[in-house]
Structures are given as C-alpha cells and as structure tokens.
Amino acid sequence: MHPLLRLLACATLPSLALAAAPDIVPAVRSWTPAAGTLDAGHATVEIDPAHAAALSATAAVIREDLAALQAPGKAAAGKGTVLFLTLGGDAARPEGYTVEVADRITIRGATPAGVFLGSRSVLQLLRQSPELPKGTISDWPDYKGRMLMLDVGRKAYPMSALKDFIRLMAWYKMNELHLHLSDEAFGGTYAAFRVESKTFPGLAAKDLHYTAADIRELQDFAKARGIVITPEIDMPGHARCFTNYWPEITLKGYPDYMDVTNPKTIEVMKKLLDEMIPLFDAPDFHIGTDEYRVSGPRKDELHEGFRQFINTMNAHVRSRGKNCRIWSGFEHMGGTTQIDPTVIIDMWETDDAKGQIAKGHPIINSNHGRTYLVPGAHYYGISRAGIYQGWEPWMVSGDMAKNPAKDDPKLLGGKLHVWFDQGPTGWTLTEVGEDTLTGMHVFSEKLWGTKGSPDYKAFTERAGKTLPVPAVTLLDRIAAGKNGVLLDLPREVSLKNESSVIPLPLAKAERGDLESPWTLTMEVRRTADTKGRGVIISSDLAEICANYTRQEEITVTDPNGQKSKKKLAFQGISTLRAAGTLEGNGTPGKSRVAHDTAKSSNKMLPLNEWVTLTVVGETGRNTMWLNGEKIGESGNQLVCPLRQLGGGAGESFVGSIRKLRVINRVLTPKEIGRAAGLDIPDNQAAKAKVTATASDTAHAFTPDLATDEDPKSRWSSGPTQAPQSLAIDLGRSATFNTVAIDWESATPGEYHVEVSADGEKWKDVFTGKAEPGRTTARFANASGRHVRIVMSKPTTPWGYSIHEVEVLHAKKP
Numbered sequence: 001m002h003p004l005l006r007l008l009a010c011a012t013l014p015s016l017a018l019a020a021a022p023d024i025v026p027a028v029r030s031w032t033p034a035a036g037t038l039d040a041g042h043a044t045v046e047i048d049p050a051h052a053a054a055l056s057a058t059a060a061v062i063r064e065d066l067a068a069l070q071a072p073g074k075a076a077a078g079k080g081t082v083l084f085l086t087l088g089g090d091a092a093r094p095e096g097y098t099v100e101v102a103d104r105i106t107i108r109g110a111t112p113a114g115v116f117l118g119s120r121s122v123l124q125l126l127r128q129s130p131e132l133p134k135g136t137i138s139d140w141p142d143y144k145g146r147m148l149m150l151d152v153g154r155k156a157y158p159m160s161a162l163k164d165f166i167r168l169m170a171w172y173k174m175n176e177l178h179l180h181l182s183d184e185a186f187g188g189t190y191a192a193f194r195v196e197s198k199t200f201p202g203l204a205a206k207d208l209h210y211t212a213a214d215i216r217e218l219q220d221f222a223k224a225r226g227i228v229i230t231p232e233i234d235m236p237g238h239a240r241c242f243t244n245y246w247p248e249i250t251l252k253g254y255p256d257y258m259d260v261t262n263p264k265t266i267e268v269m270k271k272l273l274d275e276m277i278p279l280f281d282a283p284d285f286h287i288g289t290d291e292y293r294v295s296g297p298r299k300d301e302l303h304e305g306f307r308q309f310i311n312t313m314n315a316h317v318r319s320r321g322k323n324c325r326i327w328s329g330f331e332h333m334g335g336t337t338q339i340d341p342t343v344i345i346d347m348w349e350t351d352d353a354k355g356q357i358a359k360g361h362p363i364i365n366s367n368h369g370r371t372y373l374v375p376g377a378h379y380y381g382i383s384r385a386g387i388y389q390g391w392e393p394w395m396v397s398g399d400m401a402k403n404p405a406k407d408d409p410k411l412l413g414g415k416l417h418v419w420f421d422q423g424p425t426g427w428t429l430t431e432v433g434e435d436t437l438t439g440m441h442v443f444s445e446k447l448w449g450t451k452g453s454p455d456y457k458a459f460t461e462r463a464g465k466t467l468p469v470p471a472v473t474l475l476d477r478i479a480a481g482k483n484g485v486l487l488d489l490p491r492e493v494s495l496k497n498e499s500s501v502i503p504l505p506l507a508k509a510e511r512g513d514l515e516s517p518w519t520l521t522m523e524v525r526r527t528a529d530t531k532g533r534g535v536i537i538s539s540d541l542a543e544i545c546a547n548y549t550r551q552e553e554i555t556v557t558d559p560n561g562q563k564s565k566k567k568l569a570f571q572g573i574s575t576l577r578a579a580g581t582l583e584g585n586g587t588p589g590k591s592r593v594a595h596d597t598a599k600s601s602n603k604m605l606p607l608n609e610w611v612t613l614t615v616v617g618e619t620g621r622n623t624m625w626l627n628g629e630k631i632g633e634s635g636n637q638l639v640c641p642l643r644q645l646g647g648g649a650g651e652s653f654v655g656s657i658r659k660l661r662v663i664n665r666v667l668t669p670k671e672i673g674r675a676a677g678l679d680i681p682d683n684q685a686a687k688a689k690v691t692a693t694a695s696d697t698a699h700a701f702t703p704d705l706a707t708d709e710d711p712k713s714r715w716s717s718g719p720t721q722a723p724q725s726l727a728i729d730l731g732r733s734a735t736f737n738t739v740a741i742d743w744e745s746a747t748p749g750e751y752h753v754e755v756s757a758d759g760e761k762w763k764d765v766f767t768g769k770a771e772p773g774r775t776t777a778r779f780a781n782a783s784g785r786h787v788r789i790v791m792s793k794p795t796t797p798w799g800y801s802i803h804e805v806e807v808l809h810a811k812k813p
Contacts, residue, residue, distance in 0.1 A: 022133065023465045024124050025172055026445035027452025033135040038101050040081045041130035042070055048086035055085050058112045061224045062119045068470035069126055083107060083122065085115050095175075096140035097121075101132050114140075116226045117173050124171070124466045142406070142449025143393050145364060145413025147176040148440065152194050153183035153234070153241075155420035156208035161429050163221055164474035168437060170225035171469045172444035177222060178230045178286065178415065184240035184256055185423025190581040191240035193233075199275045200268075203245050207424070215279045223281070230325070231280045234288030235269055236260050236309055242269075251302070257292060260309040261301060270316050277320045284344060285317050290327035300334060307337035314340050327366075328356075344412070348372075351397035357410045365396045365414035371443075374419045375427040375435055376579060376597065378635065382416075385456035385699040388442045393449075416443045425541065425578040426597075428639060430515050433474040438463075456700045478506075478514055478642075480664045486514060487642060487662040494656045495646045498530050502645040504537075512539045513639035514617075519667040520544070520640050521614040521675055522660040526605040530654055533576070533589050535647025536613075537660075541578050542641040543588045544615055546653045548574035550600050570600035573631065575615060575622050575638050587647055599624075601632030605655075612676040615640075618666050619712055628676030630669070633773045666711065669740075669774075669806075683709070684736060685787070685807040689729040694718060694799070706802045714744050717799035723792040724800055730807065733757065733785045738808040739777045741789065743770050744801035749793030753777045756786040778810075 021031040045063050047055045062083065082104040089096055089110035097109040097118030105122055109115035121139065125132050148169055150157060157165075166177060184191035192205035196212065210218070222229050235242070236251075236258035243250040243258060249265040251257040258265045277285055289310055294302045310326060317324040325344040332350070341360025347353050348366040356363055365371070370391060372380040393414040394406045404411045416439050418432060427435075441463040445451065453459035468475070480486045493502055506512045524536060526546060534547030549571040556566045578588035579597040601624050605611060614625040615638075622638035624631050640662055646652035673680035690703035696718035705713040706726060717724045739753045753766040763784075766777040770791075787807055791800045 021452060022121075022125055022137075023128065023462045024121050024452075025441055025463050025466050026448035027450040027462075028121060028137045028139045029450055030138040031135060032138075033133060034102070036134045038081060038103070038105070038132045038134055039130060040101075040105065040126060040132045042080045043083050043105070043126070044080060045083045045085065048084065051085075051087045054087060054112055055115060057224055058116050058119075059085055061116070062123075065119075065123055065470045066126075069123060081105060083119070085119075087111070087115065089114065090140075093140040097137075098139070099137040101134045101136070105132070113175075113226045116170075120171060120173055123470070127467070127470075128465050141173070141447070143411075143413040143447045145176055145415070146174040146444065146447040147178055147230075147364070147413060147415035148174055148436070148443075149178035149180060149366075149415055149417040151180045151183065151418060151420045153180050153192055154185050154190065154423055155432075156192075156194075156205070156424055157429065158208065159210070159214060159218060161433075161474055162218060164433065164472045165436070166218075166222050166225055166227055167472050168433070168440060168469055168474075169227055171466070172440055173226075173448060174440065174444055175226055176228050176230055176282075176413075176415075178232060180232045180234065180419075182232075182234050182241050182288075183238045185581060186421055187580065188240050188255060190423040191244060193241040195231075195276060195279070197272065197275060199271055200245065203241070203272075205241070212279055219281055228282045229280065230282045230284050230286060231276065232286035232288055232325075233269075233272065233276060234290070235313070236265065236306070237290060237292035238288060251294070253296070254294065257294070260292075260305040266309070266312060269313065273313070273316060274320070277317070277322055283323055284325050285320075285322040286325040286346070287313050287317065288327060290329050290348070292329075292333070303334035304337060306330065306333055307335045307339060310343065311337065311340050314343050318342065325364075346415070347396050351399070352402045353396040353411070354402050354404050357404055357408060362410045362412050363396070363404070364412050365393050366417065367396055368417075370395075371415060372417045372419060373435060373439060374421055375432050376422055376577075376637070380419075382439055383699060384438055384442045387446060388451075388453075388456045388459055389698055389700075391446060393447055414443070414447050416440060422579045423581050425580060427637070428511075428513060428515060428541070430475060430477065431637065431639070434515070437475070455697075457702075477664060478511055484664040485661065486518075486664060487660060489660040490658065492656055492658040493645065494527075495652050495654055497654060498532055498650045498652050499648055500646050500652050500654070501648040504642055504644055506642045507644055512643035513541050513641060514662065514664060515639055516617040516619055516622075516637060517666040518617045518640045518662060518664055519614065519672075520616075520660075520662045521612065521667075521672070523610050523658050524605060524613050524653075524655060525610045526607055526653070526655040528654040529607075530652070532649075532651035533574075533647065534653040535587075535589070535651050536653040536657065537641050537645055538587065538647045539639070539641035539643040541588060542639050543576040543647060544613075544641065545574045545576060545589075545647075546605050546655075547571065548576060548589075548598065548600050550574070550598055570602040572601050572603045573605060573613065573624055573626065574598060574600040575624065575632075575634055575636070577636055577638055587649065587651070589647065589651060597636050599632060599634030599636065601626075603631045614667070614672050614675070616666050616672070625672050625676075628673035628678040628680070630774050668709065679811060681738075681808045681810045683806040683808060684730055684734050685728050685805055688731060688807075690715070690726060690805075691729075692717065692726045693724045694720060694722075696799075701801070706805050709804065711742060711803055714801050714803045716744070716746065716801040717791075719797055720799040721794055721797075723790065725788055725790045726802065726805070727759070727786060727788045728805060728807065729759065730785050730787065733783060734807070734809070735781055735783045736787075736807050736809045737779055737781045738806075738810040739766070739787060739789070740806040740808060741770065741775050741777070742803040742805075743772055743775060744803055745772045746794065746796045746798040746801040747772055748791035748800055749795055751792070752790040753779070754788040754790060755782045755784040756788065757784045759786045762786075762788060781809075
C-alpha cells in the first residue's frame with residue numbers, strides 16, 4: 001500500500017452514528033439517520049428470490065469484494081449480518097439505489113447496476129468500521145458517463161493492471177473505461193496497436209497485445225462491476241503503427257499520418273474495423289481523428305478529405321451497429337463537408353460544446369486543460385483542488401456562453417484521461433495508479449453530481465477513509481524491513497573501472513525500483529576521473545550519476561531589463577530518469593530523454609575523499625544533498641534504482657561506496673544533515689501559526705502549509721503583482737540567526753526578513769533575492785516572537801509560493 005494512501009486511511013474517524021452523512025466517495029445524495037448502530041462484522045450476502053437470476057452475477061462480485069475486505073486481520077469479528085439484495089425503485093434512474101441499515105442491510109436498486117453501486121457505499125463504510133450507523137441512503141448520479149481513459153497504445157498495461165484500474169473505478173462508481181488502443185510516442189521510435197489481428201497478422205505490438213480471449217475476459221470482468229469498455233483505434237493521425245505496416249498509405253512528409261485521399265486507406269481501415277468492432281460490447285466505437293494537421297500545396301484537398309474520411313468511417317461504424325466517437329479538432333480544418341450529426345464528439349481542444357450540440361452532436365467533456373494527466377511530462381496535469389472546488393462537468397469552456405445546460409441530454413458526461421506521450425518507459429504503473437487514483441477521487445464525485453465536503457482538504461480526508469480498495473495490488477510498494485529499510489549495505493565495495501557492475505539484492509527481482517517517497521544515502525569516494533556518466537547506482541528506469549553533463553536554457557536579464565535566453569552546461573552529480581524509448585544497451589542514459597527528465601547539480605565529487613551523498617525522491621520532485629547540504633533539485637518524480645551499483649558499458653563510476661541505505665520515506669533536511677555528521681539546529685517555526693496578506697484558498701494553498709514540515713505542501717498567494725507578506729508566530733520569544741525558505745517556482749525578485757517582539761513593530765534583518773528551491777537568509781543573532789517574510793517584484797504571473805519556512809539558531813558557516 002502506498003504511504004500516502006496509508007496516511008489518508010489512518011485519518012481519525014468520526015463516529016459513524018452521527019447524523020452527518022457517512023464518509024463515502026462520491027458523497028451520497030441523501031442520508032436519513034436512525035437510532036443506533038448495526039454490528040456488520042463478517043456480513044453475508046443474500047438475494048431476493050424473486051430477482052435471483054437478475055442479481056446472481058452482481059452478488060458474486062459483492063461477495064468477492066466482501067471476502068477481500070473481511071480477510072483475517074482486515075475486520076473485527078462480529079455476530080454477522082445480512083446484505084440483502086433486491087430490485088425496485090425509479091426506472092427513470094437506472095443507476096439509482098437505496099441502502100437501508102436496520103436489523104439487516106437492504107440494498108435496493110432500480111437495476112442490477114444500481115444494486116452494485118449501492119454495494120460500493122456499504123463496502124466503503126465497512127472499510128472504515130464493522131459498526132454501521134442505522135439509517136437510509138437514497139442516491140443516484142447526475143451524469144450518465146463517468147469515464148476514465150487509459151493510453152494503452154503508448155504504455156503497455158498488462159491484464160492484471162487493467163483489472164485493478166477497473167476495481168478502482170468500480171469502487172468510486174465510475175462506469176466507462178476508454179482504452180486508447182493505438183498510437184506512437186514522441187519521435188515515432190515506438191508505435192503500437194494493442195489488439196491481435198487475425199486479418200492482418202503481425203500488426204499487433206510485439207511487446208504486449210491483447211487477444212480476442214483477453215478482450216472477452218476483460219469485458220466480462222468490467223461488466224460484472226458496472227463498467228463498459230469503449231475501444232479507440234486512432235486514425236488517420238497518430239497512425240504510425242499502421243503506416244509502418246502499410247507504408248503505401250502514408251501521407252508524404254507525415255510518417256504518422258495516413259493519406260485520407262488514398263482508397264487503400266479506407267479499404268484497410270474498414271477491414272480492421274470489421275474485425276475489431278465485434279470484439280467489443282460497448283455501444284460506441286472511437287476512431288480518434290485528433291491532430292491531423294497538414295499544410296502545403298495539398299492542404300485544401302486533405303482538409304476536405306479529412307472531413308469526408310470522418311463521415312465515411314462513421315457510416316461504416318454505424319453500419320456495424322455502433323455509434324461513432326471522435327475527438328474534436330476538425331473545426332480547425334478547412335473544407336465545407338459537415339460532420340454527420342450522429343457522431344459523438346469528445347471535446348478536448350475545442351470548446352464550443354453548445355454549438356456542436358445545436359448541430360445534433362452528443363458531446364463528452366474532455367477539456368485538455370482540466371482533464372489530462374501525462375505522467376512524467378511537464379505539461380498538462382490536473383488541479384485536483386481546482387476541479388473539486390470550481391469545476392462542473394458541464395463546464396467544457398471558460399466562456400459560459402459556449403457551455404450546455406447541466407441537464408442537456410446530449411451532454412453524456414466527462415472523462416479523466418491518462419496519456420503516455422513519451423512512450424513506454426518513464427513512470428511505473430504503480431506511480432500511474434497513485435496519480436490516477438487521486439484524480440479519480442475528485443472526478444468521481446463531480447461526475448456523480450454531489451459535493452460532500454466544504455473544500456478539497458476536507459475531501460481528501462474523507463477519500464482517505466475509503467482506502468485501500470479491496471483486492472487492488474497495483475498500488476503496493478516493494479516490501480520493506482524494519483523501520484522501512486529496503487537496502488542496508490554497510491560494507492565497503494569498489495567499482496574498479498568504467499565497465500564495473502555490482503549486482504544488488506533486487507538485481508533479478510520483478511521490480512527493481514522504489515516509488516516515492518524514499519531516501520537513499522551512502523558514503524562515496526571517487527578515485528578516478530571518468531569519460532562516461534559515472535553511474536553510481538542504477539536500474540533500467542533510473543540512475544544516480546557522478547559525472548552527467550547536460551545543457552539547460554535559462555532566462556537572463558541585462559542591466560537595462562532586457563531578457564534573453566542563454567544555454568548553460570551543467571556537469572556533476574545528477575539524477576536521470578528514462579523517458580521515451582530505450583535505445584542502445586537499454587539504460588536510462590541511452591533512452592530518448594525528453595522533457596527535462598535529467599538534472600545535474602553542477603557539483604563534482606571530490607577526488608579521493610569520502611563524502612556523504614543523499615538523494616530524496618518524493619511526489620513531483622527529487623533533491624540531491626552532499627555532506628548534508630542541498631546541491632540540486634529537480635522537478636522530476638524519480639524512482640530509486642535498486643538493481644546494481646555502476647552502469648556498465650563504459651558508464652560506471654570509479655571508486656568506493658559504503659554505508660548504502662535506502663528507506664521508504666523522506667528524510668527531513670535536519671535528518672539528512674545529522675546523518676552527514678552536521679550540527680543541525682531545531683526548526684523553531686515547525687507547526688507555528690502563520691498568517692498571510694493573500695492566499696490562494698481556492699486551491700487550498702493556505703498559510704499553515706508553510707510551516708507544516710511537509711516539503712510537498714505549499715502556501716501560495718495566488719496570481720498577483722503586488723507585494724505580499726507571510727507572518728509567523730513562534731509562540732514564544734526565541735533567538736535565531738537563519739531563516740531558510742524552500743521556494744516554489746513563483747519567487748519574489750526581492751524579499752525581506754523582519755523580526756518583531758509584539759507583531760506590531762518590525763525590524764528588517766535581511767534583504768535578498770529568492771531562487772526556486774532552498775534560499776538561506778543569514779544575519780546577526782535576533783530575538784523575537786514573530787518573523788515576517790515580505791515579498792515583492794514577483795518573477796512569474798502567479799505571485800509567490802513557499803513550500804516551507806524554517807527559523808533556526810545556526811552556527812555561522
């Protein structure tokens with residue numbers, strides 16, 4: 001179980017017997033409490049005999065989840081109670097249900113799907129306690145489509161992982177899994193079609209594909225959990241897996257595009273659809289059509305041909321008994337052909353949903369600025385707090401005039417998307433699952449149509465109580481020993497040359513990387529210069545190097561205020577993560593590194609001197625420390641490599657390593673410094689009361705987060721160009737001479753540290769310029785109860801943002 005989930009799941013639970021609505025995600029629509037509680041330990045499932053045939057499959061899944069939930073050690077023993085399943089209710093709400101907790105638990109649904117959804121509410125309560133409050137839940141969703149898309153074309157998801165995503169979706173009452181079955185990664189070096197084709201042997205991806213039997217098994221598994229699987233074959237763009245197979249249909253000059261004017265393009269894609277469509281039960285079949293952006297002398301012909309291609313394939317899909325879905329974007333293309341109004345549009349890059357509905361199109365809210373996750377990339381990403389506190393599924397556009405009514409029957413719902421633009425390497429499926437789960441939490445509640453918490457912070461506490469999800473193993477981490485230790489090698493070992501490799505205990509294990517959070521610390525001594533990267537420790541996904549060189553482009557400002565770009569070379573201790581497609585000998589350093597997945601500290605290891613090197617991996621970043629001082633920070637999420645010392649192939653570090661230790665949590669700066677033998681003072685601002693002149697409360701970036709000792713959380717002023725301040729009340733008078741600030745990228749061009757005894761009269765003790773990362777303000781000993789940070793001249797439009805403030809009485813360096 002991921003530590004974040006464990007932390008959330010261990011939140012203090014309120015009494016479930018209170019009149020307040022029970023802690024369920026998505027929040028229930030109606031809760032009517034009754035007196036008393038019911039001991040539901042070791043519950044059993046019974047079916048109303050009048051509906052036995054209709055409910056037998058649903059009951060089987062509920063029993064399976066109940067068994068996983070009530071496994072030994074998972075639930076307290078009780079006298080047992082009955083979960084009674086029956087049908088009834090408003091037929092106009094096919095997913096509606098009621099749960100009555102009395103002397104037994106009765107789940108009544110308008111359909112078997114409603115009964116299943118009601119069981120999710122009951123099981124979430126049983127996850128928290130076998131003692132259930134008596135009362136009645138009455139609940140139904142506002143939106144028909146509550147969807148998740150997985151880009152299995154560019155990332156190979158084995159069947160076990162797909163089933164776990166289905167379990168997560170079902171737990172939170174989502175009902176459609178969209179599988180993006182074909183695509184190519186950036187650069188085109190990796191392209192895949194994920195379904196076996198008997199009509200076109202060899203078309204399916206060699207590394208992983210699904211057979212017809214796999215598709216049948218997966219759909220049956222999903223159907224039993226109230227989820228339909230909608231397939232997508234992307235065409236005529238994002239089509240390199242097809243143009244590789246049929247070079248003659250390639251559009252000249254565009255290796256990822258089919259030529260829509262070539263009759264063979266139509267011929268082969270119709271034949272492929274004829275084979276694929278019968279494999280899937282869903283009423284819709286998605287044909288992609290996104291990002292077909294052409295120019296040149298044939299532009300007009302191809303734009304018109306593209307629109308005609310959509311209508312041709314739509315007619316073919318409909319002739320095979322399915323509705324046709326496409327992505328929006330054709331609106332950017334020229335041509336006069338109108339897209340057939342039966343086509344369902346996934347609205348991603350264009351947003352006139354109201355206009356498309358007026359033309360007859362059903363639409364889905366897939367707005368890329370709100371609903372896209374791209375693990376490992378530095379673009380897109382969803383604001384979970386922003387979604388929870390300020391978004392609704394009918395908000396396709398920021399222009400309210402373009403949005404449909406909430407109850408417009410042609411608004412089919414919304415979707416959370418997980419893309420893998422960089423290709424099959426990069427994030428592990430455990431990381432993908434963790435990132436998707438927190439997104440799924442907020443999307444499930446918004447798409448259900450309820451809002452059971454006043455803000456996102458309170459919502460995360462409620463969501464945490466529903467974890468872990470029964471039978472899901474995708475989120476499990478590598479098992480650790482006592483105190484979270486995964487690796488402890490105190491003895492000295494040496495890498496004698498640049499081809500040296502020393503296998504570690506997990507060298508041949510199925511998993512050789514630890515997902516965040518983690519800390520790796522070791523003592524190293526470099527004994528020779530190296531021509532290669534100087535890999536100290538590595539796996540197939542990550543490296544920690546002593547001698548990696550990279551170029552970074554920075555913005556510089558001249559004395560006249562003019563800004564320009566400048567490229568700088570950085571060399572030294574570095575972290576490196578694989579991205580794109582592995583090349584060469586299959587190491588991260590030989591992968592097609594993209595989107596700043598490497599970071600160099602620009603600090604070299606000294607020669608023939610023992611030093612303490614520490615690397616910390618946490619959500620969204622990793623940091624490098626040398627002898628207890630931070631030397632570099634990267635905005636990349638890094639896994640800890642656990643397979644081998646060295647990198648081989650002429651890339652290894654040459655020197656000695658000892659006291660190597662990996663633990664599955666983040667050490668604080670104080671712990672890192674003390675582990676390196678430094679005299680680290682206590683942080684006098686830890687958990688102190690904080691106020692700010694402005695805060696981005698809409699995204700829950702409140703002032704208290706600047707002193708909560710959590711390096712991942714942060715305070716933000718929100719967008720502003722005006723000066724702002726953050727004031728800390730230490731709670732008592734103290735003496736200090738250092739204020740260390742861990743800035744986010746929204747930094748001030750100038751900041752002051754002020755001290756006060758009473759919070760009224762302030763003395764300026766330091767003036768400086770901030771940089772992203774840790775800035776240390778040192779000054780003569782000062783005494784006071786209050787510390788204020790005054791910020792001005794913001795360097796971004798987003799005002800100011802701070803992860804953590806430390807107030808220290810430190811020895812002079």
